[in-house]
Amino acid sequence: MTGSVTASGLEQAAIASGAIADAATISPIGQFQRDHEAGRDALCVIPGKSGALRFGLEANFGEEQRCRGQGQARRAGDKLILSFSGGDRCIVVAQYDGDQVALPGVVDMACADLCEGRGTLEGVSFPRIANDAASALRARDRDGDALCEAQ
Numbered sequence: 539m540t541g542s543v544t545a546s547g548l549e550q551a552a553i554a555s556g557a558i559a560d561a562a563t564i565s566p567i568g569q570f571q572r573d574h575e576a577g578r579d580a581l582c583v584i585p586g587k588s589g590a591l592r593f594g595l596e597a598n599f600g601e602e603q604r605c606r607g608q609g610q611a612r613r614a615g616d617k618l619i620l621s622f623s624g625g626d627r628c629i630v631v632a633q634y635d636g637d638q639v640a641l642p643g644v645v646d647m648a649c650a651d652l653c654e655g656r657g658t659l660e661g662v663s664f665p666r667i668a669n670d671a672a673s674a675l676r677a678r679d680r681d682g683d684a685l686c687e688a689q
Contacts, residue, residue, distance in 0.1 A: 539666065543633055564636035566611065566618055569673045572666030576600045581639055581664040582674035582686035583618075593620060594677070594685030597662045603655030605662075606679060608686070616640050630659060639664045 570581040577598025586592040591611040598604045607620040618634040622626075628649035633640040640663040649659050668674070677685040 567670040582677040607654040
């Protein structure tokens with residue numbers, strides 16, 4: 539536990555000096571996307587009803603291999619908790635630093651139903667490309683369908 543306290547103190551000092559931004563004050567609303575040789579990974583986060591956040595994401599791993607899902611998101615410090623809609627209750631606790639959303643290296647088995655082929659959500663990261671809801675609403679999956687839909 540001592541290591542995390544030291545890192546937290548160092549991080550707090552860096553935030554106080556302005557060397558790094560305080561992720562807790564940066565809204566996750568926006569569009570996150572990474573292009574790579576197997577396709578494009580995209581995540582959108584938009585405001586929902588009653589202050590809740592909604593999201594949609596797609597991670598591509600080549601033809602007929604991808605993961606796709608939508609649901610509700612909520613902040614918890616430097617984490618973004620993604621609760622996917624659907625039967626198996628996939629929940630992923632992602633790291634959020636203001637500039638990127640990074641999924642953990644291991645996700646719940648319930649999340650496998652979101653994926654086709656050998657696709658997996660494990661270790662996928664999404665760098666921010668826009669910080670507004672309008673951009674997030676323009677995010678599309680590889681079929682051209684909206685990742686996040688307005689309510």
